[in-house]
Amino acid sequence: MRRLVFLLVAIIFSLHNNAFALEYQNAQVKQDGNYLVFYYDLIGNPNQEAVVGIEIKTPDGKIYTTRNLHLQGDIGLVNVGNNKRIYWDVFKDFPKGLPANSKWSLLVRPTHYTNALGMKFVYIPGGCFMMGANPNDKLARKDEKPQHKVCLSGYFIGQYEVTNKQFWMFDPKHDSGSSKLYTLDKPNQPVVNVSWDEVQQYIKWLIAKTGEVYRLPTEAEWEYAARAGLKRDTYWTNPKDACKYANVYDETAYNKLNKYKVSKKHFPCKDGYVGTAPVGSFLPNNFGLYDMLGNAAEWCYDTYYNKAYKYMNNKKDPVYITPYILVKVVRGGNWFNAFEDNRLSARSNYLPGLREEFIGFRLVLEP
Incomplete structure (x- = not known):
């Protein structure tokens, strides 16, 4: 088993637009074999859905988003609830390991999201x-x-x-x-x-x-x-x-x-x-x-x-x-x-x- 030496990088959990009564609690990251596992509880109104994503910024200025990463689990459109998990097969994306001093973000947004400049966005679920x-x-x-x-x-x-x-x-x-x-x-x-x-x-x-x-x-x-x-x-x-x-x-x-x-x-x-x-x-x-x-x-x-x-x-x-x-x-x-x-x-x-x-x-x- 390869050691994930990059567990010490900064971890930033970001909540966008909490006016929609969405928040997460008990966020943790743990190693499970070659996977990193993100644990979190998603808090909100009953039957509410949130869009959950991962963003990684490496020291060279590159940004990797959910689409670019090998992720599975409670990612994308997620119902509120406890014991959510996201599994990341890190070595498929970074064969030599994630660069030191990289920053991670767990992003939680409502399905109808307004950014800091007032621009409105609608989440389109994946499909064919x-x-x-x-x-x-x-x-x-x-x-x-x-x-x-x-x-x-x-x-x-x-x-x-x-x-x-x-x-x-x-x-x-x-x-x-x-x-x-x-x-x-x-x-x-x-x-x-x-x-x-x-x-x-x-x-x-x-x-x-x-x-x-x-x-x-x-x-x-x-x-x-x-x-x-x-x-x-x-x-x-x-x-x-x-x-x-x-x-x-x-x-x-x-x-x-x-x-x-x-x-x-x-x-x-x-x-x-x-x-x-x-x-x-x-x-x-x-x-x-x-x-x-x-x-x-x-x-x-x-x-x-x-x-x-x-x-x-x-x-x-x-x-x-x-x-x-x-x-x-x-x-x-x-x-x-x-x-x-x-x-x-x-x-x-x-x-x-x-x-x-x-x-x-x-x-x-x-x-």
Whole structure:
């Protein structure tokens, strides 16, 4: 049996947002063979669930989260109760042992979590789904096929798109844009005219500010969260109902912008907005997420490749990254587009340094 010489590292147990009546007690860490075992009691209201995770920071500045570690037991979505245990097969992650002076955190969050800056996140339990266009979808493009099975670990995703107000905390001079016909720069509108590269700088700032691990969603995470169990490709069955669910290229926008030949097609309804709408202005999906379709399109983490789906079937937590392709995935349609783009499987792509007045983002928080 190998000796876990790193048991003397600092152990930090962190509780986030205890306003939700969640707390842990009697936290301990013990060695059991090649495993480290985290013991804790999870205290809260009857039948309440918490999202429990592990975070490790090594002296070289690297951060390892639940997704990156070989963990089992009472991890992820956990009911309140006593005698909880998390087993970590340490040597699978650190064959030479965990570096000295590493810091550990046990993270306990409610399923609906608000960070220190007021950004709201919803926990999406892990699961499997069929990603890509339904074979019967007449609007589907080739890059949305083949439909394939994907399985995901649980993760937090932003309940809303990141707003101008939230981005101004990082860059007070940012201007999402405006014109005589519409404005995109009010505090509660989604931030747009922000490149993928600039989003990475925002994420670095946010991690430093909060001590939490954020990133863009992978394309698979985005679609799983957007579908929320839905198998058809839009939240509506009749295009006349689209404006209940999303800010799309509707009669409102068409009447103002048609002379600019934005599109010959528009949804046969009125959502009341020419440009972006304040986040959360329309109905949420079954996960309680807003504006997954319409409003601002959203940057994803992946590199775009039109044949990527051929390599993703039956994958766990898939992400397509290659240094040989520059463009990044954009999902979700937007206020500027009509039918083909405002669909749950629709994919588009842009260069990472590009800014557009219809592209914004939402974030994933590692549990």
